[in-house]
């Protein structure tokens with residue numbers, strides 16, 4: 360049988376309504392991991408929806424104990440030969456809260472509803488629709504190759520992604536051998552836009568930290584004490600201004616990467632990001648001077664002030680506030696010395712005369728980025744290029760943050776994400792949806808990709 364037949368079959372799977380049936384059942388399961396009452400639904404999603412599909416495809420399935428007692432995990436393996444490459448793929452069965460009452464009239468998060476090109480439902484974009492596409496593509500390739508894939512597959516499903524994936528790192532560390540593979544390919548997050556098939560190779564990291572100035576227990580009358588007593592809000596706003604200037608440029612240079620590697624610069628250039636390409640006109644004067652807009656977004660760091668409080672903003676009074684607190688975030692790319700964030704901040708603030716500013720480092724997620732010249736990226740790009748005439752976007756990393764370091768660093772895998780959603784999908788909001796043309800293209804892209812992965816010739820051309 361041929362690749363063309365596999366593609367014809369996957370198109371028919373969509374046009375006959377079978378993809379819709381599968382997704383409808385999956386969307387109807389209220390696997391809201393942020394609601395403890397729905398915990399049984401997490402296990403039900405794995406056991407009633409994912410396991411039967413995998414078993415039908417010849418996978419051996421087993422539950423993996425989550426040491427944090429958080430959502431259940433499912434591991435499955437399909438082994439064809441020791442000399443064949445092994446793919447690790449991943450999906451998450453949980454969704455964010457439904458916010459049922461906030462959806463447009465006639466829509467419910469738990470009922471798949473088609474309106475024009477849009478398929479509405481919680482999890483359509485994040486992540487049920489996306490992993491449903493990949494599972495369907497795998498199944499079509501197995502059928503078209505009469506029971507063989509030509510490679511080994513391991514599948515990892517979790518149900519806590521929307522709570523920060525508790526336990527995933529520990530499980531992957533503990534089961535490194537079990538999860539060993541040659542390449543990681545999965546689908547989550549958005550494409551660059553709806554018309555550009557996208558591969559992203561990692562994500563920016565995120566470090567949350569707070570800065571606080573505490574001068575005294577109580578507020579002081581600003582008339583009686585102003586001018587002779589320190590105002591913590593004034594001190595803190597000056598400290599923040601020493602970190603990042605009025606144009607968003609990071610002034611604390613220990614918090615920026617040393618350079619942008621050539622292949623990353625090339626890949627970002629190819630995205631063609633201009634003022635209008637992201638659906639909202641960009642502030643050209645904002646960010647690091649000398650960099651293109653694309654480089655500022657995908658290849659550089661930002662310091663954001665997320666909240667800034669002093670006194671009672673809801674009820675201002677004539678008083679010097681006793682303290683001031685700012686929650687900040689560093690979004691960073693590979694090559695940033697984020698492990699020493701606290702000492703970099705301390706040295707900078709001390710040098711600028713802000714010894715009284717206290718620093719607290721909160722949650723950090725490392726950055727990851729696969730070299731855009733990696734052979735697996737060429738393999739995927741060539742395969743997608745044979746499936747669709749559209750220009751492919753290669754993002755060295757997502758501008759947002761994923762715990763991709765678990766796969767890239769803990770498991771040591773080249774990581775490729777091929778998303779089937781788009782920026783306007785209302786992920787995490789009411790009216791979440793996916794687009795039918797992107798579903799179709801996603802099914803075609805993944806079917807062809809899995810076909811090519813099992814074709815020795817394709818692999819050889821790209822990986823030698």
Ligand SMILES: [Zn+2]
Pocket residue numbers: 455485521786787
């Ligand atoms: Zn999500």
